[in-house]
Amino acid sequence: MAKMNMLQAINDALDIAMAANEKVMCFGEDVGVFGGVFRATSNLQQKYGKDRCFNTPLVEQGIIGFANGLAAQGSFPVAEIQFADYIFPAFDQIVNESAKFRYRSGNLFNVGNMTIRTPYGGGIAGGLYHSQSPEAYFAHTPGLKIVVPRNPHQAKGLLLASINDPNPTIFFEPKRLYRASVGEVPEGEYQLPLGEAEVLKEGTDVTVLGWGAQMEVIDKAVEMAEKEGFSCEVIDLRTILPWDVDTVAESVLKTGRLVITHEAPLTGGFAGEIAATIQERCFLYLESPIARVTGMDTPFPLVLEKEHFPNHLKVYEAIRESVEF
Secondary structure (H helix, E strand, O other): OEEEEHHHHHHHHHHHHHHHOOOEEEEEOOOOOOOOOOOOOOOHHHHHOOOOEEEOOOOHHHHHHHHHHHHHOOOEEEEEOOOHHHOHHHHHHHHHHHOOHHHHOOOOOOOOOOEEEEEEOOOOOOHHHOOOOOHHHHHOOOOOEEEOOOOHHHHHHHHHHHHHOOOOEEEEEEHHHOOOOEEEEOOOOOOOOOOOOEEEEOOOOEEEEEOOOHHHHHHHHHHHHHHOOOOEEEEEOOEEEOOOHHHHHHHHHHHOOEEEEEEEEOOOOHHHHHHHHHHHHHHHHOOOOOEEEEEOOOOOOOOOHHHHOOOHHHHHHHHHHHHOO
């Protein structure tokens, strides 16, 4: 075991993947000698050469189009989009090409070996163009996998699984945890399962569900709630697409209540999909309305970031109101 922050864990995962498979390559804006804006790819060009870790032009559509082409020819491209806010110029390539490549050919060809890495979310005073959480846009697209880690251990294992998964995967990295989240990480290669949620804490009164950086928020809220005598079951979804309906439903059948939190705005957020599915599966067992604690339906504000944020106090209030309904 080694102590790492999330950036170090991601860099270690990329290093291991590139060492194990010469067809794995990393590219994006400034990822070469500079190591990317957050230094996630530091030293990889020096170790593996400019043919396998290199800079691209500042054209997101071109980055993903290039990745599609490489993956279609058998390479394992790991494309970095510098901020998730800037993934939208590549939206057409991702949802109309990456996600549909296998289906359109009847599996004669595919781009399943492609992974897209991108930092998402707020908490770094990045303002409206460096703080968005766009996972729900892509969750509407069959053919993709969407993964969000909560800490360094999860980041390394889930990223290695994403690179080796035979489906195009978008790997959203919570940027505010890059250096703030430090933990014990196994040395060497290991993979964590995609499409499986993890029950982090068992409880009987309410299920509290989130992913990525919101898991830290949930921990603080649950600590407050348990001081008030509420028993909380905590689940990290980990994979947004496909999401683990069975684990969440099993928990809600036991607790009768569900609180979901994410940073993205309320309207059209992925919490709505979860809420609709769980009420179908668990309707007769629900003791209170399913609660959503999310960002506001506004552009991400710079000076009002704390007010916009679904913090631990808001999650705690949702837990209390759900149990006392």
